[in-house]
Amino acid sequence: MNETAHPPATLLLVDDEAGILSALRRLLRPTGHTIHLADSGRAGLEVLEREKIDLVISDMRMPEMDGAQFLEQVRQRWPGVTRLLLTGYADITSTIAAINRGQIYRYIAKPWDDDELLQIIGDALEHRRLREENARLLALTQEQNEALRELNANLEQKVRERTAELEQVNSFLNLANDKLKQNFLISIKMFTGLIELRGGVIAGHSRRVADLARKLAIHFELDTKGQQDIFLAALLHDIGKIGFPDAMLARPVVKMTGEELGLYRKHPLVGESALMPLDELKEAARLVRSHHERFDGQGFPDGLVGLGIPLGARILAVASDYDGLQNGTLAGKRMSPDEAKAMIAQSRGKRYDPQVVDAFLELLGRPKQETGRDLEVRAADLQPGMVLARDLVGRDGVLLLAGDYILDASLVKQIQDYARREGVSLSLHIRNDKRMGPGAGPGSS
Structure with a gap:
């Protein structure tokens, strides 16, 4: 854990056992963090009201207000404070309640491993820093977007x-x-x-x-x-x-x-x-x-x-x-x-x-066919008087003829010549309604 990369944090340790608090304070003293102690959930809330706390470590089993109740209040009143739970017994129901109600970052079992506990605390503080940095960058991004709109x-x-x-x-x-x-x-x-x-x-x-x-x-x-x-x-x-x-x-x-x-x-x-x-x-x-x-x-x-x-x-x-x-x-x-x-x-x-x-x-899904209005006609079957139902676009994406164009004999010949010259099997979408010329349509004579 890199303790020198960022400024020291302010930690609050809450436990009704004085020995536990002393052990935690000895362990954390070399990190340079500012340490506050509280022997109950109510005392912990009083510390939070007067001090700016970055991270709270709370015991689960405490009289009057247990760890789940305490961390739930911390979440509601100081949502930006990172929360860790210290539990010394195998009560999975209480631990789950603390996780759900207090939305804790991690829980730690007693007795803890010193190195592991230091690593967890370091990770929690780094997670908090990244969350704050993310909010700053998001605000910066929004400011930049607003500036772009004003250009x-x-x-x-x-x-x-x-x-x-x-x-x-x-x-x-x-x-x-x-x-x-x-x-x-x-x-x-x-x-x-x-x-x-x-x-x-x-x-x-x-x-x-x-x-x-x-x-x-x-x-x-x-x-x-x-x-x-x-x-x-x-x-x-x-x-x-x-x-x-x-x-x-x-x-x-x-x-x-x-x-x-x-x-x-x-x-x-x-x-x-x-x-x-x-x-x-x-x-x-x-x-x-x-x-x-x-x-x-x-x-x-x-x-x-x-x-x-x-x-x-x-x-x-x-x-x-x-x-x-x-x-x-x-x-x-x-x-x-x-x-x-x-x-x-x-x-x-x-x-x-x-x-x-x-x-x-x-x-x-496949395109729906319009019955009675749009026929697909091969270039060889085109006849004067037919009306394009869609744009005719060349193989290079260039518009050749716009939709609703009425074909005459000259255009029919040009389209057929184009299909033969390019060596493509060209089909056109032709309107099949009153706007088509007399006798128009595939197979008409």
């Missing part, structure tokens, strides 16, 4: 300030250890907030994607570390967009200019570079780099194919696009959940891993 300077200034905050968080995370895992997760959520606090349709996107990605990871029975890496990568998959102009963040991919698409294709690499310095995020960084790869090898930045793409990245691609289709950042218009599912299913084996798509549909 209204120009883009360059905002990027500089947010980058400085990001570096500050990185410095903190590099010092994190196993005892600060909760603070580490809070800091990860701050990363996500750097993009989503800029508002628009992306608000909440990363957290929704992270929730779905973790459920898919559980479906594939990945170990705890694998699930955590996918969850963190999902929270941070858009961190590479931190330098995007506000207008570009709000613009759907299909409506971006060539220059904007060039910048967009770099964000997985920028995101990976931002996360790689942190050992805890190296695997998540690898998934962020690959979440825009396609199963058919047509993705970016590395053109990976099939199972050569990390499983976490294949999961992240489905989860991210499902939410993106619904919030309108991909296809240029918001889709219903069923429409988004149908788009994912349509790209099974092309953009997405078939096994991940199957798991996704099993988890969320």
Whole structure:
């Protein structure tokens, strides 16, 4: 136990046996802690009313007020005081009552081992310190988030300030250890907030994607570390967009200019570079780099194919696009959940891993079919007068034709030529109602 790492604490020892109190005081004197003694629960409460106490050690069996009653009052009146129970007899019922009512940190059996008791006290004080540090860091995080909301300077200034905050968080995370895992997760959520606090349709996107990605990871029975890496990568998959102009963040991919698409294709690499310095995020960084790869090898930045793409990245691609289709950042218009599912299913084996798509549909349910309104028609069977029920999106994600477009003979020929040229089996969703032209529909003559 390291007694010099932090300032000495103030301890209260409560026992009706003077010999026990003397033994405890002798044992604890070399630690440098300030020691207060009380020979009953009532006397202990009086000490607590006038002194700032960090930790209480109370005997279980005492007259008038036993240890369970005393520690319960301590919990109610001074909840920040760490509580230990000293019990000298095998009364499991009383011990359980003390644990439940007093919410003690640990109980210690008499006679105790000196080294073990010192270790327990040290651990309890360290636990208290970490709890206070966690509250401080949480308050600091909330202050930083509030400051982000108030930013209204120009883009360059905002990027500089947010980058400085990001570096500050990185410095903190590099010092994190196993005892600060909760603070580490809070800091990860701050990363996500750097993009989503800029508002628009992306608000909440990363957290929704992270929730779905973790459920898919559980479906594939990945170990705890694998699930955590996918969850963190999902929270941070858009961190590479931190330098995007506000207008570009709000613009759907299909409506971006060539220059904007060039910048967009770099964000997985920028995101990976931002996360790689942190050992805890190296695997998540690898998934962020690959979440825009396609199963058919047509993705970016590395053109990976099939199972050569990390499983976490294949999961992240489905989860991210499902939410993106619904919030309108991909296809240029918001889709219903069923429409988004149908788009994912349509790209099974092309953009997405078939096994991940199957798991996704099993988890969320298959899209409901609209009887009498939407037909799936092969390109070869298209006829003039048909009306598109959904957007027609190319294999590279570019919008070719918007929904509700009425096909003429020239467009039918262009679509059929496109399918032959690309070597794809292209099917379009066609409205099956009065808005379709006369004689339209597969098999009509």
